[in-house]
Amino acid sequence: MSTQNNSTDKSTSLPTEQADEVTEVQKHTYDPSSFLSEISGKQVVVKITSGILYNGFLQTVDGYMNIVLENTQEIVNGEVKSKYREVFIRGNNVLYISAV
């Protein structure tokens, strides 16, 4: 609790431009679901628990992290193994979704 207070004290003592920068960063990093809506339609890489990567355009995501990608490459050990026009990935297999 006291450390948190210290850190807020520090941020308030920053010059105003820098303080603005912090809130701008917070807007992008501190809310996972706003990140997801931000990258919908964009090119993403999805890694699943088996280590396989899927590189494609994010169409939709839901609360279970079920994902639909368009024009997707399946990458196994760094090599493109297959291509999908559209693919649904079941959310429980997802490790991460990253914007490229």
Add this chain to the structure above:
Amino acid sequence: MSASIESQGSFMTEPLDLIRLSLNETVYVKLRDGRELTGRLHAYDSHCSMVLGDVEETVSSIDENDVSKVTTKTNKSDMLFVRGDSVILVSPCVPEKL
């Protein structure tokens, strides 16, 4: 009832809509343990459990003696229920293998 079913239309707003739009179409399903299925989708639920017709299953496994060798075996089934927890991905068309 059927009118309101029509009104769901072909628009996709959530991921499971892709599976709904594949009803009565051939789908490709990738499962855990190196299993793949292609068959006609007759039913699914929110867990991705499915009933597929005219299914061909391909099982890929690493050769016991030679780790670099992969053996595949295919099986057929007329009507198959697949439990959703084994599903990794579902695609409305068979992927282009490279």
Add this chain to the structure above:
Amino acid sequence: MLFFSLFKTLVGQEVTIELKNDLSIRGTLKSVDQYMNLKLDNITTLDEASFPHLCAVRNIFIRGSVVRYVHLPVNAVDTALLEDAARREAMTQAGTPVK
């Protein structure tokens, strides 16, 4: 709910259940519950050599979570009805899109 209803209509039919440990069991479907736990009668295993301890078993309860596939008798399944039921269920429980 959809598949619970489907399996209820299949009670009395011969089915083959493939488990996640690769064991396949064929028998008459006796009952099913909401978790897709299944009871079978008059069972035979397709691979008795690797599971000899099941030879004497006639009646079995299978926990739903260990099932990989259930092979269904094709003439006992009305596919058009299933597709309609699947669309109807999708409509009643539209998911929660991420905002």
